[in-house]
Amino acid sequence: MxxxxxxxxxxxxxxxxxxxxxxxxxxxxxxxxxxxxxxxxxxxxxxxxxxxxxxxxxxxxxxxxxxxxxxxxxxxxxxxxxxxxxxxxxxxxxxxxxxxxxxxxxxxxxxxxxxxxxxxxxxxxxxxxxxxxxxxxxxxxxxxxxxxxxxxxxxxxxxxxxxxxxxxxxxxxxxxxxxxxxxxxxxxxxxxxxxxxxxxxxxxxxxxxQPQKEKIRHVDISKGFGAASLWAMDLKKDIQEWREGRLAWAEVDKGCLLYGPTGTGKTRFAVALADACEMALEVGSIAQWQAFKDGDLGDMLQAMQQSFTAAKENAPSILFIDEFDSIGDRKKFPARHATYSTTVVNALLEALDGVEGHEGVVVVGACNDPEKVDSALVRNGRLETHIHFPMPDAASRNQILAFHLPSLADDPALKEIAGRLVEKSGADLERLSRDVRRVARREGRVVSIDDLRKRLDPLPVLTDEQILQVAIHEAGHAIAAEMLKVGKVTKVQVFDNVIHFSDDLEAHGLTSIELSQPAFETRWGLKKLITYHMAGSAAEEVFFKDNSTMAAGSSTSDFARATKIAIRMVTEFGLGTSRYHLPDSIDFNSPLDLWQDHRLADEVNTILHEQYGRAVDMLSGLDTWLKQFAMILAERKVLEHRDLRDLWAQLRGYPT
Structure with missing residues (x-):
């Protein structure tokens, strides 16, 4: 036993x-x-x-x-x-x-x-x-x-x-x-x-x-997951060579951290990985361990150890630890919980190190925010490979729908529909597919592409006035990027929701830019980047004497990006009025941290106001250029790199 x-x-x-x-x-x-x-x-x-x-x-x-x-x-x-x-x-x-x-x-x-x-x-x-x-x-x-x-x-x-x-x-x-x-x-x-x-x-x-029952269908780990697919296929090959005695276990990757928004398929990927590698799957989480018996520290540590023991006994196996970021970081624990939480982290470190002595166990963690994870847990030798699971892009959404609705996989309209399902997670698409199958099942027929079309939310069609405002906003970004040399603008778009739709963001327009990658940042370089992010709203103020909500409203908005840069300038880079260094002092998922530190809030606010004013001043001096650029964009809806190069030459008067 x-x-x-x-x-x-x-x-x-x-x-x-x-x-x-x-x-x-x-x-x-x-x-x-x-x-x-x-x-x-x-x-x-x-x-x-x-x-x-x-x-x-x-x-x-x-x-x-x-x-x-x-x-x-x-x-x-x-x-x-x-x-x-x-x-x-x-x-x-x-x-x-x-x-x-x-x-x-x-x-x-x-x-x-x-x-x-x-x-x-x-x-x-x-x-x-x-x-x-x-x-x-x-x-x-x-x-x-x-x-x-x-x-x-x-x-x-x-x-x-x-x-x-x-x-x-x-x-x-x-x-x-x-x-x-x-x-x-x-x-x-x-x-x-x-x-x-x-x-x-x-x-x-x-x-x-007897004929074998149909095997449970798992997602194909070899494609559609970017870096995760490459890592998974390398692991599968290494596990096979280890089974055949051609590779020492010391050469096999022992751990990986999958991180990204909820519903992007991290758990489904881990299950499919275990199946593809023909490894047993043991699942654990902090919540599951804490719920063991009475939930006190001893019970939790026992549950944690049992998960690792089960993984070792069933090797080759994958131990999947969900909600890995809830383990926390020893540097950030509140004083009243520090002893308990630190003991948990130390026990997990010991368990991870113990895996080294037992062949056949690969630990895969999944979380939403890797910045909340203690750095010792994700260093080399532990969960050393870190792979981002972003929200699926249009191509990935097409693959996910094709997996859940195989009868529609070859329908050319599926790609178009996938492009319309912007910012839908893998879990959202699975639910959508399940709903569509249920409707067809109740009506005694197969799923059709029209079943999917009926589930699409209608997008608002932009008026000419709204298209011009979006064009002004994106023109502000593009001109600021060109004038400040923060990167190369590759495409500028306006989405009218009639002919042109956004594939990857819930947005009315988009300026795509390849940002410069300097060896190190400077104060002026970071300020230019803030100016670029705020230039869309500044362009609206210059042209309309008013602002819209296009620059704010989400954690990835223009103002959110500018604010994060300003906070890091002050707390991490010593580029504020003080030279102190406080890395990880602000939880970007908790805005209260910023507002409770009044000195920091004031300094960040000063930086943002200064760069917004710089954007307004710069675009005010280029108002004619701004208007011409926006009018061309509003008419064409899309300006590719070649169009932009010709436009810069036309408007600025220098040869290409």
Missing amino acids: DIALRNNLDKYISRLQEVARGSRSISLMALRKGSENRTAASKSATLFLAYCALTSLLRRIITSLAEPSCVAIIDVPETWQLEDVVEAAKFIFKDQKQPRVVQHPRVKHRRGWEIDTAELLESKMLIVFVQEGSPVHEDFELAVTVRDRLSPCEPRHIRAISQLRGCGEISYDGAKVIAQQPSTRMEAIFRFGQPAQRAVSRLSQGNSR
Whole structure:
């Protein structure tokens, strides 16, 4: 029996015995009598496996359940009966009033749903179990806080129940064979005192004679993920050579940090990576570790160690640690939590170093903000490879839609639709595809490209006046870049949403520039960059004597970029009025940090006002040029590099 199994078996047995004592339909004596007893034993096995699966899932979503109000939708695989899972959930929560557990109807009748959502949604915490593939009440779809999938029959749980019932040890591969069976087969597999491995052999023989079930489709890690695809293919090749004995484990990459916005596919990529490399996948997270047992420091460290132990025992494996940035940085912990948090980081460092001594384990972390991660965790020798997962561009969105809607993959209109779905994450596109498939399924037909078109939100068509304002704004950026020599302008665009659409940003216009890459920055160089970012709004003020919201409103807007540069000038580069050096002193995701430091706020404000004024002064002296540039842009909508080169020559009077 493996270490993780030994550590948890006593707890599982104790819990199962509690189930037997507490259930009206099961008793300890009944487990030893007749054919009805075998049915009761089957129910106990199913309840045991459902309990284990629910416990793992609840740990994963515990942060959502801890919210003041939560509606959780849990998809249950078709091979498992909802009744068994609901019974296990009621056992876990015993007589507690919260959360409220609901079994969702499998179908919607002509007279409507046989469920009162208004009454159910009055509960502060509601867990709705849905048969996978079944429709969900529209009210639950609107109110859902978190949605996840139950994964019953984890191999470690199957191996535990086999030991519990005296059915002998089962190999990891054998447990995977059993995991593919419906819950109704557990009686035949786990008869008391009968070897479960015999059932595994018979199942394997039967599978070899029958057509194999369709394998779960994973995303193609070899394309569509940029740098991540290159790293993944290198890892796959190294793992294969290591298996063949042609490569020492010391030569294999041991860790990688995937970072980027929520919903960009980091978790899906990790799952597909494990499948492509034919490695076991162990999943953990800070929230999951903290939810273990009572959640105190000792329990959390034990849960963390169990994740690493399981990964080592199932090697070759990938240990995927989600929400890696929630681990934190020892330099930034509040004093009252410093001891606890520092101990967690130190334990994780020790665990990562311990992986060095165990072949076959690759650690993959995923987070939204790598700047929140302790630098020691991501240095060379630990999670040394860092790969950005941006929001998918138009080409990547096309690939994602083609994956989820394979019948439309060759339709040329799919590329056009993907281009219209600006700033949609991989998760957004998966949800869109699921909705489209549901509509077609209910109508008894295949998905069509028109199903997708109907889901597109109509874009506002710009008037001539609005097009001119956008053109003035982008002309300001382009002229400032050219005059200040901050980089090479490659394209300037206006999106009218009739013929010209934005592919990658929710924007009305865009100035594309290849910024200069100096060996080091200067005070004047950074100020010129701030002037460039603020020149769009300054151009509007020069021409219209007014400003619009085009320069602000998001973390990637003109003003946001200018503000971040000014903050770094003051806090990191010593280019403010003081020479102090305070790296990482400002959390750019928490604007309150800036406003609470009045001295810093005043100094940053001074820099921004100064450079905005410089942009206004510069463009005021070039107002005729600004107008001519904008009029040409408003007419053509797109100015490529060649057009710009000719335009600079025409307007400035020097030869190309």
